[in-house]
Amino acid sequence: MNRKWMLGAIAGVLAVSMAGCGGQNQPAASDGGGEDSISGTITYLTNRTDLIGNVYDDYAKRFNEKYPDAHVEFEATIDYDKTAKMRLSSGDFPDVMNIPTIANTELPNYYAPLDDLGLTDSIRFPDYKSDGGVLYGMPSGVDVVGVVYNKQAFEKAGIDKVPTTLDEFYAASEKLKAAGIIPLASNFKDQWPVYPFAAETPVALSGNVDLSNERVNTDTPYTLDGPYGQSMNILRTMHEKGYLEADINSTNWEQSKKDVASGKFAMFYLGEWIIPQLIDGGMASEDIGFFPFPYDNEAGSRNVVLSPASGAYGVNKNSEHLATAKAFVKWMIEESGADADMLPILKDGKAQIAQMEEFDSYKPTYLEGKVDTAEALAIVNKAQIVKEAIVQEFVLADDPQETFDKYNKMWAKAKSEVAK
Amino acid sequence: MGGLSYPAQKKIVLALFLLVPLTLLGMFTYYPAARLVYLSFTDWDGLGSGMSFLGLDNYREVFTNPDLFGVFLHQIPYAVGGILQNIVAIGFAVILNSTLKGRNAFRVLLFIPYIMNGVAVAFMFQYVFDTTGGSLNALLGAIGLESLQQSWLGNAAIVNWALAGVSVWRYLGYTMIIYLGALQSLPSDMYEAARIDGANRFQSLWHLTLPSLSRIIQLNMFLTLSGALAVFDLPFVLTKGGPAGASETFLLKTTETAFQFNNYGLASAMSVVLLLLTVLILLGQNAALGRKGRD
Numbered sequence: 001m002n003r004k005w006m007l008g009a010i011a012g013v014l015a016v017s018m019a020g021c022g023g024q025n026q027p028a029a030s031d032g033g034g035e036d037s038i039s040g041t042i043t044y045l046t047n048r049t050d051l052i053g054n055v056y057d058d059y060a061k062r063f064n065e066k067y068p069d070a071h072v073e074f075e076a077t078i079d080y081d082k083t084a085k086m087r088l089s090s091g092d093f094p095d096v097m098n099i100p101t102i103a104n105t106e107l108p109n110y111y112a113p114l115d116d117l118g119l120t121d122s123i124r125f126p127d128y129k130s131d132g133g134v135l136y137g138m139p140s141g142v143d144v145v146g147v148v149y150n151k152q153a154f155e156k157a158g159i160d161k162v163p164t165t166l167d168e169f170y171a172a173s174e175k176l177k178a179a180g181i182i183p184l185a186s187n188f189k190d191q192w193p194v195y196p197f198a199a200e201t202p203v204a205l206s207g208n209v210d211l212s213n214e215r216v217n218t219d220t221p222y223t224l225d226g227p228y229g230q231s232m233n234i235l236r237t238m239h240e241k242g243y244l245e246a247d248i249n250s251t252n253w254e255q256s257k258k259d260v261a262s263g264k265f266a267m268f269y270l271g272e273w274i275i276p277q278l279i280d281g282g283m284a285s286e287d288i289g290f291f292p293f294p295y296d297n298e299a300g301s302r303n304v305v306l307s308p309a310s311g312a313y314g315v316n317k318n319s320e321h322l323a324t325a326k327a328f329v330k331w332m333i334e335e336s337g338a339d340a341d342m343l344p345i346l347k348d349g350k351a352q353i354a355q356m357e358e359f360d361s362y363k364p365t366y367l368e369g370k371v372d373t374a375e376a377l378a379i380v381n382k383a384q385i386v387k388e389a390i391v392q393e394f395v396l397a398d399d400p401q402e403t404f405d406k407y408n409k410m411w412a413k414a415k416s417e418v419a420k
Numbered sequence: 421m422g423g424l425s426y427p428a429q430k431k432i433v434l435a436l437f438l439l440v441p442l443t444l445l446g447m448f449t450y451y452p453a454a455r456l457v458y459l460s461f462t463d464w465d466g467l468g469s470g471m472s473f474l475g476l477d478n479y480r481e482v483f484t485n486p487d488l489f490g491v492f493l494h495q496i497p498y499a500v501g502g503i504l505q506n507i508v509a510i511g512f513a514v515i516l517n518s519t520l521k522g523r524n525a526f527r528v529l530l531f532i533p534y535i536m537n538g539v540a541v542a543f544m545f546q547y548v549f550d551t552t553g554g555s556l557n558a559l560l561g562a563i564g565l566e567s568l569q570q571s572w573l574g575n576a577a578i579v580n581w582a583l584a585g586v587s588v589w590r591y592l593g594y595t596m597i598i599y600l601g602a603l604q605s606l607p608s609d610m611y612e613a614a615r616i617d618g619a620n621r622f623q624s625l626w627h628l629t630l631p632s633l634s635r636i637i638q639l640n641m642f643l644t645l646s647g648a649l650a651v652f653d654l655p656f657v658l659t660k661g662g663p664a665g666a667s668e669t670f671l672l673k674t675t676e677t678a679f680q681f682n683n684y685g686l687a688s689a690m691s692v693v694l695l696l697l698t699v700l701i702l703l704g705q706n707a708a709l710g711r712k713g714r715d
Binding site for chain 2 (some may be wrong): 081085088359392
């Protein structure tokens with residue numbers, strides 16, 4: 001009798017554990033309909049966990065209104081880039097997703113060409129996620145960097161005119177410092193917020209959108225009198241004159257947004273994407289201003305660099321509902337309004353962010369940034385260079401030339417190894 | 421199963437029960453480990469689109485690149501802190517083993533930091549170490565030690581010691597509980613005999629307690645040193661590698677190599693090197709302390 005119970009228990013344990021090993025990867029439910037009809041249920045994988053349950057429900061409803069036979073489900077995951085790459089390499093990924101940071105030469109292995117959507121000529125940055133002239137990913141929006149400032153803080157410090165040259169910028173910072181307001185919130189400690197000094201500003205300074213990719217032609221891409229040196233020197237000068245946080249190694253990102261909103265800090269040098277975040281945090285939109293960064297003392301129009309927003313829609317080339325997935329991407333670009341808190345991706349689109357009006361009043365010259373070539377990317381990865389880290393070391397070093405020497409050496413070594 | 425003999429049935433039942441855990445172990449531990457060693461000899465970039473065999477190149481890179489291997493120097497403060505942690509833990513364990521009023525409350529207080537989630541602890545200490553508004557600098561100011569107020573996480577010379585301090589705070593309770601358990605298993609007649617012979621508390625601690633605890637001390641030293649080798653969560657959350665790479669640790673570099681620079685081959689080689697170093701420490705420790713414990 002005891003043995004029968006034991007047998008039953010063993011069988012039960014085995015059955016339960018085998019059930020646990022069952023497939024977790026349910027493919028998107030197919031509700032009939034052929035490859036070409038806009039029907040069935042597709043899944044869209046994204047990193048915006050904050051939009052699940054509100055904005056995305058609205059998108060699902062509107063998409064279903066346009067295509068009554070089609071349904072879209074939204075899936076969000078944190079730590080997006082790593083998770084997305086792992087799903088790609090496992091071969092099981094959803095119909096539509098934001099393309100993670102993989103080399104463009106890998107795109108045809110996973111994603112379907114999107115030229116048949118007819119949008120290739122009307123979007124900016126068609127070569128962001130293209131390979132061999134074929135479009136595989138639609139960028140979701142466009143970013144531009146500039147100085148976001150608290151108008152009331154400027155008033156309090158007695159600044160009546162927005163600075164349009166570098167000297168005026170330093171002078172304005174001096175006035176802010178005298179009024180007890182920290183001029184620029186660099187968020188130095190978190191490393192990533194100093195990216196404009198590593199990427200956009202050097203390009204704007206030199207007016208050369210190929211600057212980043214031309215690094216592959218030299219063994220010493222970083223020079224003190226070149227665009228990278230000049231750009232990073234601005235941040236270094238700001239630090240030396242005390243125009244940044246008191247201890248730049250101890251900054252707090254979330255707190256800095258509150259401090260700019262309250263007027264304790266005056267400026268951010270980041271992208272337009274921070275303006276909706278400040279408004280969400282409670283700052284009044286009329287108090288937020290946006291002007292192009294005055295990187296030198298030349299008169300005339302400032303260059304500003306447009307870059308693609310990091311999310312780009314890609315369609316799984318093995319999707320069961322290819323037409324639906326592509327229709328969804330087209331809908332997201334044209335009708336969803338998903339780029340409302342960025343700059344519009346369509347060339348003839350109008351920016352929804354109110355501050356862009358002020359930005360445009362300074363008549364900046366918009367340059368479309370170039371994406372990294374495969375060669376430049378390969379060297380960066382081999383040398384394990386993080387561009388914001390160069391800025392950090394440059395600002396903190398006793399002798400910035402040493403920092404550049406070190407990175408030039410890493411670059412040259414990786415360059416020769418990649419060339420092999 | 422009626423016809424088989426009892427020993428045979430016992431064997432079958434054992435095998436069946438072990439089947440599931442061993443399968444899981446093989447699938448989720450040994451297979452990935454074997455694959456890791458295999459990958460360490462290749463240049464896989466994480467997407468499976470062709471990888472070439474590199475031989476020992478990755479290992480050569482790990483040992484000759486000062487950016488990769490040199491970061492172990494940053495981990496020395498953790499090891500030193502760990503030794504301090506063990507000494508203090510033995511002290512607390514001895515005190516809390518005796519009949520002290522409220523000793524259970526003290527034991528709980530010392531152990532709680534270990535139970536708290538590591539990342540949450542790291543976030544909390546961000547506010548403690550903050551230069552302008554942090555509680556540590558405020559405390560120093562309140563007790564009149566303004567000269568010691570400084571940027572704890574921004575000063576490259578002390579950032580690793582600050583992080584090691586957090587680690588000591590977290591693991592002190594855990595180490596202490598292990599010692600406490602060992603102490604409670606010691607026979608008390610040994611201490612009575614020593615007291616009759618006229619030994620004071622310190623002498624009985626030094627000559628009786630410590631030698632009996634030597635195996636446990638060995639265990640804890642191994643845990644501390646291998647923990648110091650594998651530090652990751654504190655620098656990752658608090659400093660992301662610190663002011664210009666001053667608090668980078670080996671494991672932090674490994675994850676960067678794998679996920680940021682897409683070089684899974686090199687990262688696998690780094691993981692294997694870490695494993696070998698841990699084994700080396702274990703062997704070294706056994707050789708050095710094993711002799712003492714045998715008598």
